[in-house]
Amino acid sequence: MKAKIFASIAVAITGAVLLYAVSDFPRFGDPRSPANAGVEGGSPSASLYYIENTYRDTKVPNLVTAILADYRGYDTMFETVVILTAGMSIFAILRVLRRDDAPGAPASAPDSSDHSIDGDHHRIIVATTCRIAAPLIQIFALYVVAHGHHSPGGGFQGGVMLGASFILLALSGSLRDTLVRFSEQQYLRLAFIGILIYAGFGFLPLWVGRNFLDYGALSGLLMTSGEEMARSHSMLGVEIGVAMTVMSIMFAIFANLSTRGRLHGGL
Amino acid sequence: MSDHYPALVLLAPLFGALVIGLFGLRDHRVCLPVVVSALGVSLFAAISLVLSVSSGGPVDYFVAGWKEPIGIGIQLRADAINTPLLVVIAIVALLAAIFSIRPAAERDSEKTPYFYVLFLLLCVGLFGITITADAFNVFVLIEVTALSSYGLVAIGQSKRGKVAAFHYLIMGTVGASFYLLGVGYLYLKLGSLNMQDIHGILASDDALADSRAIRTAFVFILVGIWTKMAFFPLHGWLPNAYSYSPSGSAAILAPLVTKVSVYVMVRMMVSVFGLDRLEANVEWGHFVVWLAIIAIAAGSTMALAQREIKKMLCCLIIAEVGYMVGGAWLGDPQRWGLTGTVYHILADALMTSCLFLAAGIFAKWLGALKLEDLSGLFRKMPLAAAGFVVGGLAIIGVPPTCGFYSKFYLIRGGIESGQWTYVVALLASSLVNAVLFFRIFEIAYFGKKPADSHGDDHGHDHESEPVVRLEPPLHALIPLLVAAALLVLLGLFNGPVVEFIRTGLIETAAVVSTGR
Numbered sequence: 001m002k003a004k005i006f007a008s009i010a011v012a013i014t015g016a017v018l019l020y021a022v023s024d025f026p027r028f029g030d031p032r033s034p035a036n037a038g039v040e041g042g043s044p045s046a047s048l049y050y051i052e053n054t055y056r057d058t059k060v061p062n063l064v065t066a067i068l069a070d071y072r073g074y075d076t077m078f079e080t081v082v083i084l085t086a087g088m089s090i091f092a093i094l095r096v097l098r099r100d101d102a103p104g105a106p107a108s109a110p111d112s113s114d115h116s117i118d119g120d121h122h123r124i125i126v127a128t129t130c131r132i133a134a135p136l137i138q139i140f141a142l143y144v145v146a147h148g149h150h151s152p153g154g155g156f157q158g159g160v161m162l163g164a165s166f167i168l169l170a171l172s173g174s175l176r177d178t179l180v181r182f183s184e185q186q187y188l189r190l191a192f193i194g195i196l197i198y199a200g201f202g203f204l205p206l207w208v209g210r211n212f213l214d215y216g217a218l219s220g221l222l223m224t225s226g227e228e229m230a231r232s233h234s235m236l237g238v239e240i241g242v243a244m245t246v247m248s249i250m251f252a253i254f255a256n257l258s259t260r261g262r263l264h265g266g267l
Numbered sequence: 268m269s270d271h272y273p274a275l276v277l278l279a280p281l282f283g284a285l286v287i288g289l290f291g292l293r294d295h296r297v298c299l300p301v302v303v304s305a306l307g308v309s310l311f312a313a314i315s316l317v318l319s320v321s322s323g324g325p326v327d328y329f330v331a332g333w334k335e336p337i338g339i340g341i342q343l344r345a346d347a348i349n350t351p352l353l354v355v356i357a358i359v360a361l362l363a364a365i366f367s368i369r370p371a372a373e374r375d376s377e378k379t380p381y382f383y384v385l386f387l388l389l390c391v392g393l394f395g396i397t398i399t400a401d402a403f404n405v406f407v408l409i410e411v412t413a414l415s416s417y418g419l420v421a422i423g424q425s426k427r428g429k430v431a432a433f434h435y436l437i438m439g440t441v442g443a444s445f446y447l448l449g450v451g452y453l454y455l456k457l458g459s460l461n462m463q464d465i466h467g468i469l470a471s472d473d474a475l476a477d478s479r480a481i482r483t484a485f486v487f488i489l490v491g492i493w494t495k496m497a498f499f500p501l502h503g504w505l506p507n508a509y510s511y512s513p514s515g516s517a518a519i520l521a522p523l524v525t526k527v528s529v530y531v532m533v534r535m536m537v538s539v540f541g542l543d544r545l546e547a548n549v550e551w552g553h554f555v556v557w558l559a560i561i562a563i564a565a566g567s568t569m570a571l572a573q574r575e576i577k578k579m580l581c582c583l584i585i586a587e588v589g590y591m592v593g594g595a596w597l598g599d600p601q602r603w604g605l606t607g608t609v610y611h612i613l614a615d616a617l618m619t620s621c622l623f624l625a626a627g628i629f630a631k632w633l634g635a636l637k638l639e640d641l642s643g644l645f646r647k648m649p650l651a652a653a654g655f656v657v658g659g660l661a662i663i664g665v666p667p668t669c670g671f672y673s674k675f676y677l678i679r680g681g682i683e684s685g686q687w688t689y690v691v692a693l694l695a696s697s698l699v700n701a702v703l704f705f706r707i708f709e710i711a712y713f714g715k716k717p718a719d720s721h722g723d724d725h726g727h728d729h730e731s732e733p734v735v736r737l738e739p740p741l742h743a744l745i746p747l748l749v750a751a752a753l754l755v756l757l758g759l760f761n762g763p764v765v766e767f768i769r770t771g772l773i774e775t776a777a778v779v780s781t782g783r
Binding site for chain 2: 017018020021023024025026033034035036037045046047049050070071072073074075078079081082084085086088089090091092093095097188189191192193195196199202203206209210211212213214215216
């Protein structure tokens, strides 16, 4: 109880300090606010630059994707690494790797695949529906990944959808059957390959003396007409890498959490 | 290739982690060579950066080549403040990596590859935080660091480690969120995330720099980083997280994570908000120095109360964080306090590394967790004991170890700024450290032993007369001795190091505050 009062006071103070500053904020959507137009006397703001020059620089109509994957691609690479790290941490904590680890392990009934959400009865309807839905989800996810240049979307969103499709299969059918299709070895490997693709796109320009992640240098390799198109194509490449990592880690986290790291039984 | 050292420093461990993930998850023998060579590349790049900074000034690196206008891309910047830290991170990480080789037959060795993946990702985060010049990029890499730390704390067998990791997770997330809120406020007001750019804008516009939102942003960034560095009232997560984690994890987490957070604070003060502005608000500086004094007192007092070796060392870390925060906020015009802080970051990283390596050795090969268990240490493992003694002397501040010089510069800063309470706190804390460590040395040398049923060192009545030498294997002993040697070396060569840091600090503060 004491801790609760103390916590409430702390939250109230934090909130008060945050609100204290709000009155000082630029108006919502103000085109002349610093974040949009830069500060007087300072350089023009980054966002103004992005709005005016993104298409010229990268030939990508979706500004957000260009900022995410090119201008600030370094951040995004590490955001993907964050996801990988989270997955690895959960793996390191939960996964039970020893085969002969009998003591204390609940003698779980051997996977008689009746681990669906709602028992045997509705199983056929649910499982069939999800089996039909999963490929559709996956196709849409691929579209989201590939079309991130032109519309909202990209690697993170598409990757989550792909991961969700596998989770759906595991929930409606059984995790064991899903693991046959998408084994632990495969998803771990894919998670690392995803980052490798991203970092590889970053690393290649170094060989021709350009800076890390300078996709423009890849125009020869990708056989594009100019540096802008090379940037555009490379963004697609790194988005695919992001999607692979996110998909694998989403599924890995689900598999480990739902089975306490044993990868059998579970929900 | 030499132009790319700022990026290479952290790309080497990143690719190392990927190689282990792809080829080493099944075959443990891949891990160690990969880790050592990746960190070796980082160390080489870091040393080269020190050399080029000392000959030609700060080195800028624009990721993806987005250079003009400043702030559209992400900038890395190696200068005199962060390059020595890069070197120390690489060294400490190498020592910890070699220390944590585990024979494959050992229990739970299946997770060794995951340990090394997380270990390298942690290094990526630490290097990245240190070298970046972008306020948001710091946040992203803080996340990488934090998530891998949680995994490293919890990876062992102990259940208490997992609980500690959960506690750490909550606190760490709150700290990171505070930092992010602060950066968000900054961006809202200034429209830039690049540190130099932010500093330039703030330096050119007083009204803006004194506005509510900017002040709030600074407070939030500070509190967030203080949580991350376990500054006294926000330290709750640290003792359990570092003492219940596996020794190999503690050997890299304890020396580096808090120190890098202190570095972020210094960076925010020097290169983002500007020392001039902070010194214009002297009362804030005094307030923080008082907080630091409380932290030093609390850390030392808690250390006195501990009966476990690692817990005691953790409390000492809390006191040392107090030294560094206080030193950074002294605000003396000659910048001795700040220089002392940056030098102490390096010194404390090595000292903590040395002591935690020793504590890890004692825990693993002697089964010694409590102070009393160390009796007869000098006879059982004289070399390890010698390493531990050097670490202890450095923490106490005995010349010629680096601990003496860092305290010397901190105290000099305290005297020049007239913060006598801080000086007294530092000296008193050194005294407490002396009491703590000489108590251990006494137990270890004279074997003061309460009637315990271990029998092993019961006056050697039951045992054969020559004491069994239990010296740990070389892979554990060598890192400890190297760390101990580095403590002395860093102390002996404190002159050039401090000069390098101080000129760099003064230049950084001066260059940016005159505008862009």
